[in-house]
Amino acid sequence: MQRLPDQANRRFAAGPDRATCRAATIVDPCPDRVEYPAEPAAFESAAHAHPRPRPEGFSVTLARYRRKRDFERTGEPRGGEDQQAGWLYLVQKHAARRLHYDLRLQIGDVLKSWAVPKGPSLDPDVRRLAVHVEDHPVEYGAFEGTIPAGQYGAGTVMLWDRGTWEIEGDPLEQYRQGKLHFTLHGEKLRGEWVLVRRGGHGEPEEKEPWFFFKVRDDEAREGDDDGVLSDQPQSVASGLSLEEIAAGKKARRRARPKKSPRTDKAKPKSKPLVAAKQTGPQARKKQLAKIRQAKAAPLPARIRPQLATLVKRPPSGDGWFNEIKFDGYRMICRADGRNVAFVSRNGHDWTGRWEHLVRAVRGLGVGSAIFDGEVVALDADGRSSFQDLQAALAENRTGQLVYYVFDLFYLDGKSLLKAPLEERKRLLEYVVGESAGPVRNAGYVVGHGDAFFAKARKLQLEGIICKRRDRPYRQGRSAEWLKVKSLLREEFVVGGYTEPAGSRVGFGALIVGYYDEHKKLIYAGRVGTGFSDELLENLAERLESLEQKASPFADFRDRTVKARTVHWVRPKLVAQVAFGDWTRDGRLRQPSFQGLREDKAAADVTRERPVPLASVEDRGRDKATSQTSSASDVDRQIAVEIPASVRLTNPDKVLYPGDEITKAQVAGYYATVAEWILPHIVDRPLTLVRCPQGYTGNCFFQKHTRKGMPEVLKRVKIADRRKTIEYAVVENLEGLLSLVQMNTLEIHLWGARIDNPDRPDRLVFDLDPDPSVSWQRLVESARQLRTFLADLGLVTFLKTTGGKGLHLVLPIERRTNWDDARRLTQAIATSAARVDPSRYTVQSSKAARAGKIYIDYLRNMRGSTFVAPYSTRARAGCPVSVPIAWEELSSVRSADQFRLENVPERLAKLKRDPWHDLPTTRQSLSKSLLKKLGATD
Known part of the structure; x- marks a missing residue:
């Protein structure tokens, strides 16, 4: 158990010594590091993030690829003998003899590759020549650098785009047939695309011409030509241009590490994962079976982390578990067999930065799991240090970083989101145990909030997190998790900088602020300390690339700053700042730069103000009396009977986690607003956003009909420029509700009706x-x-x-x-x-x-x-697109103000349709x- 034993609890309540507090809060570094075996393809989470069946009978050597290269001279990967299957997609910009772009799709255990001389285009009318080339190893998906002169393909290679891809049916068979119609989920290219061979038959060969083009969908941009290439020329891995990569410049964000086949041989033999109290799969299975709220469910593709509310002092009583507040990067870890992914709180995939943590999670031996925790760097005293973490990332010294796990809400096919925290904590001990390796149990103390916080302050820790022990996991911010800070550290948006004075390099100070409730950027002060010379120079380059003429602040007034020394920037960067206090006029006192936060979006940065503890505790008691209050509110608003002719399977499936809105409630909403929405969608071609696992899962656009769609939907064929597409059309309430049965969370429509699709209305x-x-x-x-x-x-x-x-x-x-x-x-x-x-x-x-x-x-x-x-949206809170009168606009607060639970009430009160x-x-x-x-x- 990670709780302190009763004896230690009594000691802690009386005022624990440092050793006791450290035992409870896991702040000691581990001197006996465990080595983990290197894993091929662990560098790229995208290859494993969405596992699908591996094509049968697919075994290919990389002989052609290897014959063309001298791996003693080139830094390109040789490729492992036993590659892992996955669905990696990437485009590399290659300045060889002629500049071109290399499209690569993972099929089975290799990257099928095409050279695209002019690069991809988002214009559906533009077909790009794509010359088929030799297969590449999956590890090539991490390669960015310069191939030396005299070698095959000599020149600079950039990772221009990467992500995953998907296709219906057998990809290998379609590849052999010479036509691939697929969907890309990249950082730059998304939506449907086609690769088609020009003539030829049988097994595709090198140098055969194919064509690569965009399908007309919501991601297409007619007339764009090569706009996507000119608008987004930088690397998705390093943030550098092709010229900067060739010049050997340092990455703006750390590139994923490349592995050399020569160094693999030099690595010491791996040792097994050490976990003192890990009790094995049978004990874990037995413990999981004891949790009544554990329900069979598919592994979610994405989960929003639960966030804590700031208070000034900790709550009292044994109803709270108290933990150390870490100063690192919050990470959700999703494990599905050997496929492990780490995702930041703003949804970015950071798997490639933590390869040793990927191996450590694999060593836990779970079939499938989702962990919540924080990646930290520990200083000499065992405290988490954000500055040390930034330095480790910048210098590629990530092997000593630790992932402290404090929650587990999915395990081996069972969702634990509705299980109480104490049950999840108990199960976590059977999974992570008391390992001193890279993945560790964060631990907690029952009650004694004041004493725990006092000790955290004495040890100069970030603060503490207090969690209700009897509550389920709720995505988003809630009053069931509280945070109490012992050190003042917050995130601020960088809106400008001043010129350096004297011998200082780079810049003088950052001008920072935060967004208020009206989404205005409010000035908070200048940050001029906490920078090394190297950091000043590196950060100055990023700031210069973001410069703009106008101030982004709504209220910038600072007489101590000379206007001619100020440079304004687009508010994109988020800085973590330590400071002494706030002044009366809302300025930071003694601010010091801690580092940039790549895991948080600038638009989400607001000023944190403590909430009175009493009000938070009252809210918690209210929820205790009705833990399904949000769902009940929705049910009260939506009280329409669904027609018996509509078959609604899995009505209790939660489509909006966090708000606990079910499929039945979404169907009830559409039944309630049917007379309002049907006049706008009947007899129009529709495109649907379907989310089988709810809005946090894998959602996709469906433009054309598919087998198995409800018969109540009308099918209409409309000729496109290249082919005829069959669209789904709603004619009545039953058709509308059948969309919900398909887990449709958004309805998109044409601006024309089916009787004359060439004439918009x-x-x-x-x-x-x-x-x-x-x-x-x-x-x-x-x-x-x-x-x-x-x-x-x-x-x-x-x-x-x-x-x-x-x-x-x-x-x-x-x-x-x-x-x-x-x-x-x-x-x-x-x-x-x-x-x-x-x-x-x-x-x-x-x-x-x-x-x-x-x-x-x-x-x-x-x-x-x-x-x-009146369509719902696949977003948190289930917002709705709502018609309003122009006269109402002044009273509307935001574009997502209207939600599933309040739209029926709005419509009932309206005297006239807007x-x-x-x-x-x-x-x-x-x-x-x-x-x-x-x-x-």
Whole structure:
């Protein structure tokens, strides 16, 4: 057990000595390091993150690849003899004799490869030549560097994109047939793509020509040509350009380590994992069976971590487990056999940074599991140190980092999300035990919150976390986990910097702030200490690349800063800052830089203010009396009987974890709002976002019909430029509810009806704000665009997206073709961006959208879609896209204000449909209007 024995508990309550506290809080470093065997392909989590059946009968050597290379001279990987199967996808930019891009898809145990001379394009009308080349080893997915002169393929190689891919059916058979229609989940390329061989048959050979092109879907960008290449030229591994890699510059974010076949032989023999109290799979299985709330469930693809609420002092009583608050990187670890992935709290895959931890988790011998914990670096006194962690990452010294596990909410096919914390903790002891290796049990103390916190302060630890022992795991922030800080450390957004003075290099100080409740960036002060010279220089390069003319702060006033020495930057970087206190005017006192937080998004940084402990405890007691309060609230709002003709399997399946909203409740919502949503979706081609494991799982777009879809859905075939696609169409309530049976969480529709798909009747201006844009500015912009359209004689209707933006919907008579519709909306959007370039942009790249509102007019193309009115969204809290009257806009607080539980109540109170006049609005896009806007050929 990781609890202190009773004797130690009594000692601790009386004022524990340092040894007792350290025993309870696992802060000692382990001098006897355990060596773990090197694992081929452990470098790349994407290869293992979504395991699928391995193609049968697939055994290929890498003889051709190896014959072409001298591994004594090139740093390229030789490739292991026993590769692991997976679904890795990557594109490498290769400056060889001629610049080209190498597309690689893992099929079985090798990377099938194609050289694409002009690189990929998001334009579905652009077909790129892709020359088939030799198979590459899976380890090549981590290679970035320069192949020396005289070697095959001499030149610089960059990891331009990477991720996973999926395909229906047998990939090997489709590869041999010469046509692969697949979906990419990359950092830059996503959605559906096609690789097709030009002629030929049988086993594909080297140098055969194929074509690679984008399928028309929501990720496509007509007319983009090579825009994705020019907009995103940097490496996804190092953040460097091709020229910087060739020059040997240091990675902006650490590249995943490469393995050399020569060093593998020099490694010492591996030793087994040591775990003093690990009791074996049978004891673990027996303990798991004792947990009543453990339910059979598929392994979730993604889980949002539970977050703690800040309070000034710890709660009292034995109803709380108290733990040390670590100063590291929060990581969810997902293990599925030998496939292990580490994911940060903002959803980024960090597996490649912790290879020794991957091996250690494999050594635990679990079939499948999800752990919650923190990766830390320990200083000489056994305390976690964020600065030491940053240094270890920068210098590639990650082998001594430790993963402290404090929760377990999935094990061997059973979900533990609803099990009490104490049951999860007890089971964790059977999995991790008291190992002193890289993966360790975080431990806890029962009660004695004040004494525990006092000892943490004495030892100069970060603080403590207090958790209700009888509560389930709740994704997101709750009052059931509390944090009490002994040291003041917070995250702040970097909004600018000052020039260095005297002999100082790089910059003088960072200008930092945080976002308030109105999404405005508030100035908090300057941070000028805590930097080494090397860090000043490295950070200065990143800051220079983010420079902008305008201040991102809503309230910057500091007389001690000379305006001419200030450089403003786009608010993208998040810094961890230690400080003494807050001044009365809201400035940081004695701030010191601790490091950059790559695991947190700038838009999520707010000022932490302690909540009164009494109110938190009251909230906890309220939840104790009704642990299903959120679900009950939803049920009270949704009290419509689902028709008997609708078959709803697994009605209790939770589709929105954290809010505990079930499939039955989603179906009940649609039954309640049917009369409002059906007029907008009936007889229109639909694209669906389906989430079989709920919104936190693997969701996917479904554009065309598939076998097994409910018969109540109508099928309609619509000719595309290259082929005919069969779409699903809803005709009635039964059809709408059948979408829920398919675990559909978003309904997207065409702006045209099936009886005349070439003539749109609804156009949309999608206002998509950058995270730094305030809600008020978005509201002002929507009104401004409405006025502009009104001056052209066009009436628009408004709806929230359920995400972060607004839709202006323009109903038109069905006289205009899609080309003219797109030209008109493009001309209007471009005109708005030209008149107010500081507010709007029509460029889709992240760089162009910084601090602006992107007007997405590309939804007004044949085959493009937008989210339907009253559709739920696959996001936390189950937000809904809701039509609103223009007069209501002032009272709306955010684009996701309306949710499944409050929309029925809103509709019941409405005296008039906000879109009452939309069906009868008659307006057309005349030739004179098109000509006035320059929207004609």
